[in-house]
Amino acid sequence: MSGFSFESVFCGSDAPFRPSMTERPNSPVSKLAKSKAELEMFMRKTPLMVLEEGAKGSFQQTPSWACSEIPNTVGLEFEMTLNLRGKTVKARGNSKKIAKQKAALDYLHHMVNDGKSAEFSIPGETAEEAHANLNTIAERPVEEPKRAAAAVSVKDVDKSIPTAKSFPENVPEKNYVGALQEKCQKHKLEAPAYEDSKIEATSEFMVTCTMGNQQTRGIKPKIKLAKNLAAWLMLKTLEEGVEAVQAFDLTEQFDELEEEEDRATAQKAAFETKDKKSTLIDLLSDKARFADYRMEFVYPSVSTHGVHQVLLNVFISRPVSPDDDLQIGAEHTQTEEIMKATAEKEREQKKNMPDVTQKTFSGHGPSEEAAQQCACKSALIHYYTFDFTN
Known part of the structure; x- marks a missing residue:
């Protein structure tokens, strides 16, 4: 029937048989195309991907892994x-990801030597070709994981560096990182270097741009935006001079953040300290803040659920200011204007800082001691x- 077609046999047609243009599955051309497609797909993988796919597909x-x-x-x-x-290999690298890729590559080379290329779908007619294909995918650079921005305390921030948290109203927001890079390339200047960190007190990102001895800085909720601000300030420095960016001074804001950071640290310490009663006594004994104090626990009670409750009264008196010491025994040296000014100052101080003040704090817990510690x-x-006045 090789000379006849379907029509000539079943439909009475005498048209000669024409070979189909579709390649047979096992034809040399089909095998070549399949081999080429498999090689292209293999080249998109990493040694670790090849290892994991082979281990799961062939051996379930x-x-x-173990790391040291x-x-x-x-x-x-x-x-x-x-x-x-049952086979163990080791490899080292400056990151876990790189070390893993090296170990996977070494293992796969061992599998090729053991004649198990097919189990891991490693293409190659010979062992040499399989080794070469493995080395090819190993040569591609391994993408390093993104490094988390280092957390910094406000106390460690150099406040002398010109810093911006937003663009001035007359400045459009655009890609200043690219603009700075273009300017550096055009004038053959040193490329800018960027370093990012995260402010602990606000969780904002701070990016510092450095060119030679000059530094500028941007602060934003996102690294990309902070980097763009820093680049704009550096571009302004190059175009208008260092004096043009000296006004971007956030010293006052940093000082406020430092106070917030100190309070947050102190509050954290209050939660973490075990003997809160002794710590409170140490705090109230600070003569710079309190001249005298008195503590008393009152109205202890136990609820129907067995929870102990108590109130803590704290009485504190204000410290004597240096001006008060100066005034003692010095009335005869004061003029009428000084005495009036001193009296006014004393009234203001007493208004803002009463001689004695009382605060009450509640506490509860499974025992009377626990309730006192809570208060x-x-x-x-x-x-x-x-502070004292609040």
């Missing part, structure tokens, strides 16, 4: 140990957060 297993940190003269190095089907914690948070 998952590679096991090894210090050296350069810095910290990671050693990843891979174990799969002392509330008092600690109050006196850490507010």
Whole structure:
């Protein structure tokens, strides 16, 4: 029937048989196309992907990993140990990801030597070709994981660096990072370097742009926006001079943030300290803040659920100011104007800082001691957060 078509046999047609243009599955051309497609797909993978796919597809297993940190003269190095089907390999790198890729590559080379290329779908007619294909995918750079911005305390921030938190009203928001890069390339200047960090007190990102000895800084909720602000300030410095950016001074804002940070630290300490009663006594004993104090626990009670409750009264008196000491025994040296000014100042001080003040704090807990500790914690948070007058 090789000379006949379907029509000539079943439909009475004498048209000669014409070979189909579709390639047979096992034809040399089909095998070549399939081999090429498999190679292209393989080249898009990493050694780790090849290892994991082969382990799951051929053996229904998952590679096991162990990590150890090894210090050296350069810095910290990671050693990843891979174990799969009784074979163990180790590799090192400056990150866990790089060390994993190296260990996976080493394992796959061992599999090729053992004649198991097919189990891991490693293309190559010979072992040499399979090794070469593995080395090709290993040569692609491994994308490093994004490094988290380092957290910094406001106390450690250099307040002398010109800093901006927003663009002035007359400045349009555009890609100043690109504009700065273009200017540097055009005038053959040193490329800017950027360093990002995160302010602990506000969780905002702070990016510092450095060119030579000059630095500028941007602060925003996102790193990209902070970087753009820093680049704009540096571009302004290059175009208008250093004096043009000196007005971008956030010293006062940093000082306020530092106070907030101190209060947050103190409040955290109040929660973490075990003996809150002793800590409160130490705090109230500070003569710079309080001339004298008295503490008393009153109205202890136990609820129907067995919860102990108590109130803590704290009486404190204001400290004597340096002006008060100066005035004692010095009335004869004061003029009438000085005495009037002093009296007015004393009235203002007494208005803002009463001689004696009382604060009451409540506490509860499974025992009377726990209830007292709870009340002392509330008092600690109050006196850490507010000054005497509040």
